[in-house]
Amino acid sequence: MRLPKGTWGAKRLRAKLQFWAKRRIQTKVTEMAHFLGMRVSMVNPANTSALAFDGSGFVQRNKKRDVAVFATGKTYHADLGASYNIGARYVLRSIHKAISEKMWLSLEAKDPSLAKRTYWTLASLIRVQQALSLQS
Missing domain, CATH: 1.20.5 (Single alpha-helices involved in coiled-coils or other helix-helix interfaces)
Known part of the structure; x- marks a missing residue:
């Protein structure tokens, strides 16, 4: 340490x-x-509560830092959004391990936010599942 x-x-x-x-x-x-x-499973907590789970980007926080206002105007509890994003990162990591590198790179080409793990959100998981369902 x-x-x-x-x-x-x-x-x-x-x-x-x-x-x-x-x-x-x-x-x-x-x-x-x-x-x-x-x-x-340990998941990287970076940006989990700073990013909106709907994929609209970074959120604004109040003084107590417990309420998050999304760029779209929605208001949620910051911990709720973080828990959605943490769960999505867990599932996305298991999907990433299960599919071939070629298929993952094609998914990254469609959704560039998948290139950086610290920007994975619930919206990223939904987009990946939709793309995988279209391919099969």
Whole structure:
């Protein structure tokens, strides 16, 4: 774990303890899910709550940062949009692994937002499923 240069003493120790506690919580939740027969997968959280799940781009947030206003004018809770995008990234990753690279590149040609994983949203998943249903 790398800390910023100049961090020392109690501040450094506190940062390390917070990191270890976070990791322990993730491990415990993973173990509990496996015990119950669930699948667990880590998904990159970058831009999940910053992007609108309908594919309209970045959202505006209020001061409390709990409400997101889309570019289309829709208003949703930011965590709801983030959960949609996280679920979509999980499914898109499994689709990406299952199909050939040639087919994925043809999908990327139709939808350039698929080239960068941090921009995958629920709308991307819907477009991919529509394109795959047309091809088969």
